[in-house]
Amino acid sequence: MFGKIARKLRAFRQKQKQPAGGLPQGNPISSGQPVSADLTVNLQQVRTLFSQSSDMIIREFRIGTGEQVRAFIVFVEGLVDKTILHGNLLKPLMLDARLTPPNQGVAGKRVPDLIKESALAVGDLRETGDFNQAIDAVLSGDTALFIDGHGAAFLVGARGWEARGIETPDIEMVVRGPREGFTETLRTNTSLLRRKIKNPNLKIETMKIGRQTRTEVAVVYLKGVVNDKIVEEVKQRLKRIDIDGVLESGYLEEFIEDAPFSPFATVGNTEKPDVVAAKLLEGRVAVLVDGTPFALTIPYLLIESLQVAEDYYSRPFYATLIRWIRLLSFFLTVASPAIYVVLVTFHQEMIPTSLYRTVAASREGVPFPAAVEALVMGIVFEILREAGVRLPRPVGQAISIVGALIIGEMAVTAGLIGSMMVIVVALTAISGFVVSAMSDAVAVLRLVLISLAGALGQFGLMVGLVGILIHLASLRSFGIPYLTPVGPLTVQDLKDVVIRAPWWAMGRRPRAIGWHNPVRQEPGQKPGPPGDEEK
């Protein structure tokens, strides 16, 4: 049904697009234009382009002594490391150039070549003949040097700006494992990845997305491990995007995901470089976006929301147990209010008698049917949670007092809500935090299941669950069935699903994703006491 609406919307959009004739006015620097050999022309153009931009600095100067060469640099204040700019660019050109005596080697050469070869003491120096490309680079933090009589601009990479340092992410906490998280700067993030995977096959391809914002987006993958078709598909989908601005990777996620109307995410996100590195090693693709610490990982399967980085750092038995607890929590947070409604409303006989007496006593005098009670409490909980997240920290305590005391305690005392219901909602909420990666999908499904359970009892609950299962089975993430490796069943891959096999037993990459280069490590590395090796 949603698909149909989406198709209609798409057709409508295309219809709208046609009479407009070409793209609407976007970023002024999008079409190619050469750098003029005449400095005055260039200067004029730059001045017009940046006429009302007070952060833009244009510095004119002359190079050399005798027949001086005119030149100017342009950069954005705040995006440039001024120490490098002054010491390695302006000083050599303005002062050192005068001191150099004209000798044999220098005489024959043109000024721009001289500058490129022996004056600019910076590592990252590029030359471009495209004026717009030069402006683009300036806006990204480079410094452009224009020289009279030279039909090209030098781009000096002396970027440096105020940025948040590498910190521990607030979500995705670990007890054991690396603590660093991504930052808002793309280059810092790619360097974090490069430090983990020191391999020339780690490819980082960048592109710019956003008509107005021209945001840098990096597609990261491990060549030789990744399935090239998925990389191509990711790049294709990213290239198709035509959007005004990209402020967070969530913008891109909505453009590239497979099932835009599904409550389940088919594109993953994480703030931790070690998680991204692990996914790259499994053969996945990551998308980093400048300006946000959240990286996207593709393809994303349901099971990944039950896997946590720490599973792989702690010992396997405990990790396996915790994984089952997480699965149970997922089930509880989706279905426990609905199950409670079913038991209390339709199938009292399934509750052991002594327990039922307690349950019935707690519901004594409650004026609402169990389903209404569950729905109301579910919504109240979502309100409390949202308030807790948005409030400034010092005020946050007030929320817990209001939530726990007034709504929890007093509602029960006043006889509005049964105390059992409060316990069930609390259990639901706590379990929800265990699988926080799916919190958005879970919240929707829970309400749907409560309604179905309230209307049709256990039959309704089963229909709802089977319906969810059908939906999950029909999803794909970049060609990979969403429920892999459970449906379609891949027995070999269950080693990282029903258990967390020890690392020496995980000889092969997940088959659905890493089939390209399946062998992760040689088998037979099980450790043992030294005596065993001699046999």
Add this chain to the structure above:
Amino acid sequence: MLEGGRITARQLIFILVISRLTVPTTSLPVLVSPPANQDVWLAGLLSVIPTMVMAAPAVLLALRFPGLTIIQCCRLFMGKAGLVIGLLYIWFFLHNAAISLRLSGECMTSVYMPETPLVVFLLGVAVICVSAVRNGLEVMARLADMLCPMVVGGIILVIGLVLKEADVQALQPVLEDGLGPVFHGAFTTSPRLVEVLILSMVAPYLNDPKPRRIIWIMAWTLGILTIMFVAIILAVIMVFGASQAQNYTFPFLSLNRIVSIADIIERIDAIHLVMWVPGIFIKVSVFYYLAVLGLSQLLNLRTYRPLILPMGALLVVLSVWLFDSLVALYQFTQYQIWTPYALVFITGFPLLLWVVALVTKKGGVRQ
């Protein structure tokens, strides 16, 4: 291509197993077919042999025409008669789906929620079936992948839990009436494996449709089914005794209800629903899908999607309209009516097609 999806051999086995197991976990009609005493489990065990014989023509046809469903075979070399046979098959698929759907609704109304109208349950199951069929064969196969271990595991769990109530004495005397009725029972039970027709409709969509594979699928399916089937019959008879078991409308469900362990695990009807609703759902949606697929193949359509909703409406109406009550449904599915009826479709038509193909030298294994 009508159906772009591909399924694996294991997924097909799982579909066949789940689909067949819905009958013994609901009505268990074998209890009242001959010999109708404590020996029915022998009939269930022996039914392997007639089942193999009855399934043979369909399997042979699938082997002779790899890449063609039985409906496409009809169209290929039967002319006008093929059209009629094809239509009859579509009716049979739809009829099967409707019977299962009605059975699920009846079970829900009579056991769980007697005051809710039957149509509510029929519509509830039909809605999820429509959504499954819309998603195609591959999604149903993936669901079977997940649900089959659950269904089989649930049955084993229930049997394990009632084992302490079981009494081997109930199986005696063995062969009270001699072997004759047992063989009769084995014969009348075997045409309940209408799932053979799923194989002859879906075999072309296997990702590895080698002849060896198809025989392998049949062997595994029969093996798993016979074990589960006999286990269910044995459990029911040993717990209730043959004559009392015949009185239950839903014997396996009653088995669930008497479970009582340590005063905590009591009346596990919930487990029955958890394994039975998915089973019914798979069975109804697969036969519903076959009807849709078959009709679109018969009419040479490019896609089967437009047929889904009309066929679904027909399915619900049919399941309401076919029987007046549960008793009428049980009468129809008794061996006196069901055995000859199903036999025509499971064995009769495939045999006819195969013989015609043999005589006119159509098809054949290309190697």
